[in-house]
Amino acid sequence: QVQLVESGGGLVQAGDSLRLSCELSGGTFTRYTMGWFRQAPGKEREFVATIPRSGRSTLYADSLKDRFTISRDSAKNTVYLQMNGLKSEDTGVYYCAARENIFGSTQTSGYQTWGQGTQVTVSS
Numbered sequence: 001q002v003q004l005v006e007s008g009g010g011l012v013q014a015g016d017s018l019r020l021s022c023e024l025s026g027g028t029f030t031r032y033t034m035g036w037f038r039q040a041p042g043k044e045r046e047f048v049a050t051i052p053r054s055g056r057s058t059l060y061a062d063s064l065k066d067r068f069t070i071s072r073d074s075a076k077n078t079v080y081l082q083m084n085g086l087k088s089e090d091t092g093v094y095y096c097a098a099r100e101n102i103f104g105s106t107q108t109s110g111y112q113t114w115g116q117g118t119q120v121t122v123s124s
Helices: none
Strands: 003-007 010-013 018-025 033-039 046-051 068-073 078-083 092-099 118-123
Touching (some): 003 092, 018 118, 033 068, 033 078, 046 068
Antiparallel strands (some): 018 078, 033 046, 092 118
């Protein structure tokens, strides 16, 4: 059974950086396209970024592409989300997700497996 475990969240100041990690276990990492989503209090879960199995192309939410970078390391079965210039509106729970498809998806329904989430809080 595939499992995802996120780490790296925390409390930071506006303008700081954080790198989130998500390790996949119980499956073959290179079979999965990976994604990051986030959910702010009282809001729906929203797409952040996705990276395909090849790692060669990435897709971001338009409002985040200048500050966030998704990457993956097959040797470590891990996908990362580097977040720079954090703002208070970036506060929320960040979720890692996996799908068995060569293409990414911006929809939560496109992913079969989810992590438990990691809290990111940005104070202004």
